[in-house]
Amino acid sequence: MEHSMTLEQKQRAFSELREVKETFAARGWFPATSGNLSVRIGDMSEDRQTFAFAVTASGKDKSVSSPEDFLIVDQHGRPLETTGLKPSAETLIHCEIYRATGCGAIFHVHTVFNNLVSELYREEQAIPVEGVELIKAFNIWEEDAAIRIPILPNYADIPRIAELVSEAIVPRVPGIVLRKHGIYAWGANVFEAKRHLEAFEFLFEYVYRWKLLNKQG
Template structure:
């Protein structure tokens, strides 16, 4: 499948979805500085060949410009001539798409996801018991327990990818980078947004619950 074979309306739809979710997340303060990145897959999918639209590197995500996004292939290389650079973390998107077949991936930096990733770093996962928002991941067990994986954060992005490959869990649509942020994904932009919002609620809940437990007098 060539990039030229992807229909114009599919490309435009992906850009519209990215613009809308970027504006929403920016209003919540989830893109401090120029942090975070968003992507939406376009066209057909196979683990060896796919394309996606992704936020360009170094852009202020609180504003909209004509150069906010570009299209890249399964190796993170631009599909068309452009002066834009894809996000430095595009290779992580490539690997998540390859492993999951997701339709969208959203990555944000928040205080809660950073703090909780460091707090539980020694166990390499965030334990969550019986929180209602676990159902946002289509996990319907009564008093469900999940462990949200945490992986190492390196300045050299390719060094992160093997750990993502190893730690990704099929029923948990997200993975935390230590002191960095959450990657959440879904079959489409709506589902990826739902998953991200559920993760962020859970991180704040776990943080506040740990404070209450640690402050309790027996």
């Protein structure tokens, strides 16, 4: 399968990412240049081994907009066009999530709440959430649904994290947390990935505050 894409597809991907980037930046979800975003361009090959996606350039101040914010990479995270830009240092994690899930967009943010809960539940290696309405944002409709959001170790060597991703993913839970680092949330498209990320962040704050309330009692 060739990596063919039209200018229109590329521009649409960049403009979708730009909009999400501005929205999340306004919430303070990219402190100190942290975070990265990607959206897939076109279809994947049937075996999911060939695909392309637009991703944020590494190390940029993500609260500022510039013509050099995004670039296109292939399924190995290699730039598909000649550019001086470097793809996100965590691009390999995006590659693995696309391969494992076939999703269309992936958003990664560092927040105090996702860091806190990743540490609170480090031993369980998953964050348990039960019966909270926002679980429905993941298209899980049963009453009192219980989910466990996987926590992976935050190795400095990104390929070491990437190789754990496919095993860790729980099919109905569209996110994984890296310990004391941040969350990766994904969805079929930008709209769904954003809904999922917002739900995770709500749930993390809930879990943290509930734990604290119980301790004080």
